[in-house]
Amino acid sequence: MSRPQALCGYCGKPGRSKEHHWGRWSRKLIPHRNPYALHKLSGVNKEGNAYSSSKKRPGDMRDQSIKMPCRACNMGWMKAVNEAAEPVLARFSAGDWYEINDEEKRALAAWATMFTMTYEYIDHATIAASQYERDYVRENAIPPENWYVMIALYDVGYWTDATLHSGLWVTPPEYDPSLAPMNTQITTSTFGKLLFHTFSTRADFDMNVGEYAFRLGLQTVWPLNGTRIRKPDRPHTDAEAHLIAYGLKETLSGIGSADL
Numbered sequence: 602m603s604r605p606q607a608l609c610g611y612c613g614k615p616g617r618s619k620e621h622h623w624g625r626w627s628r629k630l631i632p633h634r635n636p637y638a639l640h641k642l643s644g645v646n647k648e649g650n651a652y653s654s655s656k657k658r659p660g661d662m663r664d665q666s667i668k669m670p671c672r673a674c675n676m677g678w679m680k681a682v683n684e685a686a687e688p689v690l691a692r693f694s695a696g697d698w699y700e701i702n703d704e705e706k707r708a709l710a711a712w713a714t715m716f717t718m719t720y721e722y723i724d725h726a727t728i729a730a731s732q733y734e735r736d737y738v739r740e741n742a743i744p745p746e747n748w749y750v751m752i753a754l755y756d757v758g759y760w761t762d763a764t765l766h767s768g769l770w771v772t773p774p775e776y777d778p779s780l781a782p783m784n785t786q787i788t789t790s791t792f793g794k795l796l797f798h799t800f801s802t803r804a805d806f807d808m809n810v811g812e813y814a815f816r817l818g819l820q821t822v823w824p825l826n827g828t829r830i831r832k833p834d835r836p837h838t839d840a841e842a843h844l845i846a847y848g849l850k851e852t853l854s855g856i857g858s859a860d861l
């Protein structure tokens with residue numbers, strides 16, 4: 602008996618192709634050069650137990666693929682999201698910041714959201730986006746309303762080509778694995794000199810996201826809030842990038858059931 606075909610994580614149809622989650626298109630913006638890629642994944646399960654894994658794969662991160670979307674998604678709406686974000690990514694990845702308009706913010710935010718939703722399939726236990734959220738970005742090419750996308754200028758260092766994705770279960774609500782194994786995720790990654798940070802949750806808690814972004818020197822791309830993107834005076838250091846990647850996870854684990 603042959604195994605049933607795995608379903609596309611986005612449209613649910615059978616058949617997955619290998620998605621180069623950075624897309625081959627990124628090669629023309631940033632040459633592929635790193636001898637390895639660092640992937641970090643961590644989660645907090647419903648009992649509050651923390652676990653983490655670190656995968657160091659040979660080759661450049663942008664050469665690596667994740668078997669998750671089908672070919673039709675990959676070549677259709679995902680390609681369109683990549684192409685819409687490409688002009689902004691080309692300049693921001695080179696440290697050439699400019700004042701982007703709302704349309705460009707939407708494109709950048711949709712791209713970072715799609716990256717996150719695809720990336721979390723590396724370790725299924727850390728998946729926090731629900732099918733509804735994946736459908737939303739697929740159908741609308743904008744992030745769902747419970748998503749935040751923030752950016753910072755980064756130069757070169759430890760976080761170059763590294764990604765940290767953390768899936769957490771934050772209470773309330775009670776554990777309901779039917780939507781996704783986790784209900785909250787935090788992802789930090791870089792694309793050239795652009796550091797991007799996505800945060801999404803289906804949990805019910807109060808958090809001042811504006812204050813959070815300000816404290817970490819992040820600028821909010823999504824949701825649209827009328828603020829202007831300005832080029833920072835200096836790039837974030839590794840220590841600052843580290844705080845961005847781990848800070849919220851520590852805050853949230855204090856709110857929820859987790860004790861990291």
Ligand SMILES: [Zn+2]
Pocket residue numbers: 609610611612613614670671672673674675
């Ligand atoms: Zn599909």
